[in-house]
Amino acid sequence: xxxxxxxxxxxxxxxxxxxxxxxxxxxxxxxxxxxxxxxxxxxxxxxxxxxxxxxxxxxxxxxxxxxxxxxxxxxxxxxxxxxxxxxxxxxxxxxxxxxxxxxxxxxxxxxxxxxxxxxxxxxxxxxxxxxxxxxxxxxxxxxxxxxxxxxxxxxxxxxxxxxxxxxxxxxxxxxxxxxxxxxxxxxxxxxxxxxxxxxxxxxxxxxxxxxxxxxxxxxxxxxxxxxxxxxxxxxxxxxxxxxxxxxxxxxxxxxxxxxxxxxxxxxxxxxxxxxxxxxxxxxxxxxxxxxxxxxxxxxxxxxxxxxxxxxxxxxxxxxxxxxxxxxxxxxxxxxxxxxxxxxxx
Amino acid sequence: xxxxxxxxxxxxxxxxxxxxxxxxxxxxxxxxxxxxxxxxxxxxxxxxxxxxxxxxxxxxxxxxxxxxxxxxxxxxxxxxxxxxxxxxxxxxxxxxxxxxxxxxxxxxxxxxxxxxxxxxxxxxxxxxxxxxxxxxxxxxxxxxxxxxxxxxxxxxxxxxxxxxxxxxxxxxxxxxxxxxxxxxxxxxxxxxxxxxxxxxxxxxxxxxxxxxxxxxxxxxxxxxxxxxxxxxxxxxxxxxxxxxxxxxxxxxxxxxxxxxxxxxxxxxxxxxxxxxxxxxxxxxxxxxxxxxxxxxxxxxxxxxxxxxxxxxxxxxxxxxxxxxxxxxxxxxxxxxxxxxxxxxx
Numbered sequence: 001x002x003x004x005x006x007x008x009x010x011x012x013x014x015x016x017x018x019x020x021x022x023x024x025x026x027x028x029x030x031x032x033x034x035x036x037x038x039x040x041x042x043x044x045x046x047x048x049x050x051x052x053x054x055x056x057x058x059x060x061x062x063x064x065x066x067x068x069x070x071x072x073x074x075x076x077x078x079x080x081x082x083x084x085x086x087x088x089x090x091x092x093x094x095x096x097x098x099x100x101x102x103x104x105x106x107x108x109x110x111x112x113x114x115x116x117x118x119x120x121x122x123x124x125x126x127x128x129x130x131x132x133x134x135x136x137x138x139x140x141x142x143x144x145x146x147x148x149x150x151x152x153x154x155x156x157x158x159x160x161x162x163x164x165x166x167x168x169x170x171x172x173x174x175x176x177x178x179x180x181x182x183x184x185x186x187x188x189x190x191x192x193x194x195x196x197x198x199x200x201x202x203x204x205x206x207x208x209x210x211x212x213x214x215x216x217x218x219x220x221x222x223x224x225x226x227x228x229x230x231x232x233x234x235x236x237x238x239x240x241x242x243x244x245x246x247x248x249x250x251x252x253x254x255x256x257x258x259x260x261x262x263x264x265x266x267x268x269x270x271x272x273x274x275x276x277x278x279x280x281x282x283x284x285x286x287x288x289x290x291x292x293x294x295x296x297x298x299x300x301x302x303x304x305x306x307x308x309x310x311x312x313x314x315x316x317x318x319x320x321x322x323x324x325x326x327x328x329x330x331x332x333x334x335x336x337x338x339x340x341x342x343x344x345x
Numbered sequence: 346x347x348x349x350x351x352x353x354x355x356x357x358x359x360x361x362x363x364x365x366x367x368x369x370x371x372x373x374x375x376x377x378x379x380x381x382x383x384x385x386x387x388x389x390x391x392x393x394x395x396x397x398x399x400x401x402x403x404x405x406x407x408x409x410x411x412x413x414x415x416x417x418x419x420x421x422x423x424x425x426x427x428x429x430x431x432x433x434x435x436x437x438x439x440x441x442x443x444x445x446x447x448x449x450x451x452x453x454x455x456x457x458x459x460x461x462x463x464x465x466x467x468x469x470x471x472x473x474x475x476x477x478x479x480x481x482x483x484x485x486x487x488x489x490x491x492x493x494x495x496x497x498x499x500x501x502x503x504x505x506x507x508x509x510x511x512x513x514x515x516x517x518x519x520x521x522x523x524x525x526x527x528x529x530x531x532x533x534x535x536x537x538x539x540x541x542x543x544x545x546x547x548x549x550x551x552x553x554x555x556x557x558x559x560x561x562x563x564x565x566x567x568x569x570x571x572x573x574x575x576x577x578x579x580x581x582x583x584x585x586x587x588x589x590x591x592x593x594x595x596x597x598x599x600x601x602x603x604x605x606x607x608x609x610x611x612x613x614x615x616x617x618x619x620x621x622x623x624x625x626x627x628x629x630x631x632x633x634x635x636x637x638x639x640x641x642x643x644x645x646x647x648x649x650x651x652x653x654x655x656x657x658x659x660x661x662x663x664x665x666x667x668x669x670x671x672x673x674x675x676x677x678x679x680x681x682x683x684x685x686x687x688x689x690x
Contacts, residue, residue: 004660004672026368027619028660029672029684032390045377047390274372278667278689293664300645315349315373319638322623327349327374339374344623 007290008033010067010089012054014043016328016337017073017266017282022046024274024282030290035063041329054081064088071244071289075102075264076148092289093244093264100240101264104146104176111259114239116232118259119251124175127168133177134164140180143167147174155212181258183251187220189229190270192284192294193242200284200297201230202277205269207249213335217269217305219276228257236262245270245285268307272342275324276303301344308339352635353378355412355434357399359388361673361682362418362611362627367391369619369627375635380408386674399426409433416589416634420447420609421493437634438589438609445585446609449491449521456604459584461577463604464596469520472513478522479509485525488512492519500557526603528596532565534574535615537629537639538587545629545642546575547622550614552594558680562614562650564621573602581607590615590630613652617687620669621648646689653684 007030011018014036022032023046032047039049048066052059054077064070069090075098082095100106104121111118122133124143134141139161145154157180158164186209190202203219204226233248247267250257270281279287279295287294306313311332318325324342332338352375356363359381367377368391377392384394393411397404399422409415414435420443427440445451456463467478469488479486484506490499502525503509531554535547548564549571578593585591592612595602615626624632624640632639651658656677663670669687677683 004657020372023368023371026391027365027669027671029657029670029674031674045390045392046371287664293661295664296667312349312374316638319632319640322641324372325374326372329374329376 004029007031008067009286009290010035010063010070011047011073012036012070012077012085013073014039014049015073016042016330016339019043019046019328020271020274020280020326021071021073021266021282021286024280025286028283028286028292030286033063033066035060040331044329054078057084060084061088069289071265071285072098073265077102090289093242093246094240097240097242097246097264101262102147104144104149104261106146107261108176108178108259110236110239111232114232114235116235116259117257119181120179122177124172124177126172127170130164130167130172130175130177134158137177137179139164142178142180143172144176144178145174146176153212181251181253183253183258185252186249186260187225187229187252187257188217188247188249188267188269189226189233190245190247190267190273190281191230191233191237192245192281192288192297193237194288194294195243195291197238198294199234199237200294201226201233202270202273202281202297203299204229205272207269213307213309213337214268215307215309217272219272219299219303224255225252225257232257232259244288245281268337268340269305271326271340272303272305273297273299274326275342275344276301303342303344305340305342307337308341309337310334312338313341349374352376352637353412354631354635355380355408355415356392356418357381357415357422357430358418359384359394360418361387361675361684364388364391364673365616365619365625365671366416366418366611366627366631369625370631373628373631373637375631378408378411380405385676389674399423402429405429406433414634416610416630417443418610422447435634438587438591439585442585442587442591442609446607447492449489449494449606451491452606453521453523453604455581455584456577459577459580461580461604462602464526465524467522469517469522471517472515475509475512475517475520475522479503482522482524484509487523487525488517489521489523490519491521498557526596526598528598528603530597531594531605532570532574532597532602533562533592533594533612533614534571534578535590535592535612535618535626536575536578536582537590537626537633537642538582539633539639540588540636542583543639544579544582545639546571546578547615547618547626547642548644549574550617552614558652558654558682559613560652560654562617564617564644564648569600570597570602577602577604589633590626613682613685614650616671616685617648617650618642618644619671620687620689621646648687648689650685650687652682653686654682655679657683658686 014034034049108121140159143156186207188205208216247263249260273280327339359379379394453466485504488501531552533550553561592608594605618625672684
């Protein structure tokens with residue numbers, strides 16, 4: 001028996017990822033403080049919170065003063081903000097990881113440096129760059145904003161010459177061209193690394209996207225791909241001296257992985273771990289950033305997670321089918337992720 | 346897809362049972378409102394709440410106005426209060442169950458009426474009654490307050506004549522004498538009944554008490570005892586037209602069950618269901634009172650729950666041993682339940 005230290009975690013953001021971090025970790029006796037522009041029903045009544053702009057340095061100081069460690073639910077914070085927070089309190093995952101993961105060019109460059117297979121890519125700053133890239137990569141190619149695109153936003157699939165021409169008058173600063181990969185399917189690997197360097201891996205996730213939005217994830221047992229993904233994960237985590245949960249997304253092409261992108265946080269493709277793994281990605285992320293021992297990432301079954309986009313599934317129907325129902329209590333809006341359901345099979 | 350009704354549950358009380366009901370059910374999109382004298386860290390930042398005395402009828406009215414249904418985490422509410430609430434909003438489990446379960450004499454009498462084996466018992470109002478009971482039941486006997494005793498409080502094990510004599514000048518109104526049962530061990534059965542009468546049973550729990558306080562629970566697979574317990578549960582639930590989770594406690598004597606007492610609520614001996622059952626007792630209780638489809642009560646493994654009494658276990662040590670750690674964030678006090686840990690084996 002012992003006097004356990006009171007632990008307080010600050011989270012930048014107050015969406016469904018913050019919600020699930022709290023709901024799945026509060027039992028450890030961990031307290032949470034949120035920093036967000038405006039609290040919504042999603043995280044209402046779940047934590048202390050500061051409602052303020054990210055520009056508000058005084059509010060940020062007070063927020064940091066109340067917590068032992070700061071983490072986040074989105075990687076899209078400016079470097080200056082990240083440094084400001086980091087100077088006040090430990091910030092995990094580390095700044096380096098966050099800055100790499102928020103820029104698709106940096107991600108791909110890092111993969112290349114670490115000899116992790118990825119598709120070809122070329123930095124784009126202008127229409128001339130794009131034309132040049134189309135010569136080098138051929139068509140079709142994928143044009144993506146280096147920052148802020150998610151759920152398929154700010155991504156263009158350029159199939160023919162006329163798709164290129166249509167962009168002649170667009171501002172293409174901060175874009176990236178990638179060779180098109182005729183992949184069989186997409187997978188993600190979610191792992192957690194503790195402050196002392198221990199790494200634990202969840203099952204590989206097979207993901208199905210529609211219009212760039214994740215619709216469905218299943219955990220799969222493919223030894224060959226899992227071994228590749230773990231090797232890549234280990235390299236990246238060590239390079240970044242990572243702490244917390246990291247997600248890597250890959251294309252599967254002829255039973256080989258091609259690195260696509262990363263997220264330095266808990267990830268939608270890991271929501272099945274709430275019911276499907278011994279300890280969820282959410283709890284393990286918080287354990288890691290607090291320096292607590294990591295929990296088992298083992299899964300004894302097969303799980304299927306379906307996102308609820310634009311509208312929720314019928315709650316009663318899902319419960320009748322023995323599904324696990326997660327409603328983020330968000331206002332419905334087209335293409336918005338409102339919740340998810342998980343089935344064990 | 347459909348517009349799911351917003352659901353709001355009111356809970357009388359704000360201790361660890363309320364905490365676990367919220368933490369384990371909020372994902373369904375259910376919102377909670379607590380009514381309590383004073384909110385503590387245990388349920389701080391988990392729900393809207395009213396801080397008021399139970400005498401404060403205006404506050405109770407406002408509380409009821411905000412919710413769809415009311416439930417509770419303790420059975421020790423006065424009949425008048427229960428009726429007041431029930432006249433404003435549906436109250437589950439039903440008043441009848443609550444009034445029976447708060448009085449050990451009524452519990453035993455009900456068991457007897459329903460032909461559920463129980464030990465002999467005699468109502469006590471005076472020292473003369475006690476002397477009389479000691480003739481009829483013999484020594485040793487157990488003397489218990491009919492109401493408010495829990496965790497071994499207000500219970501006396503009278504072994505010899507001198508233990509009787511010591512009580513000569515005590516006020517024994519509202520007591521109950523029971524024959525002593527030289528039981529092998531104690532078990533509890535937790536079940537949930539939906540509004541339409543469907544009943545689902547968790548595994549039988551084997552409980553170990555010390556000084557009247559539950560210390561340890563394991564789920565066990567004893568077909569004979571389980572069959573008996575289910576039969577008794579079904580009878581009681583039907584008689585009470587029960588909705589929600591009900592817990593029955595039994596002595597095991599020569600592989601037969603003797604009814605001991607009941608709790609019309611989620612129960613300490615069911616905390617292992619958070620990790621050990623497909624859907625926990627907490628979620629199933631809330632599903633039942635809301636009229637939602639019940640979840641699976643199946644358990645695929647063996648679980649051991651240990652209460653943390655007076656002080657918490659060392660968090661890091663438990664996590665290193667792959668235990669599930671639950672800290673109710675209560676102020677330590679002698680003999681107080683501060684948390685629990687669960688191990689899968």
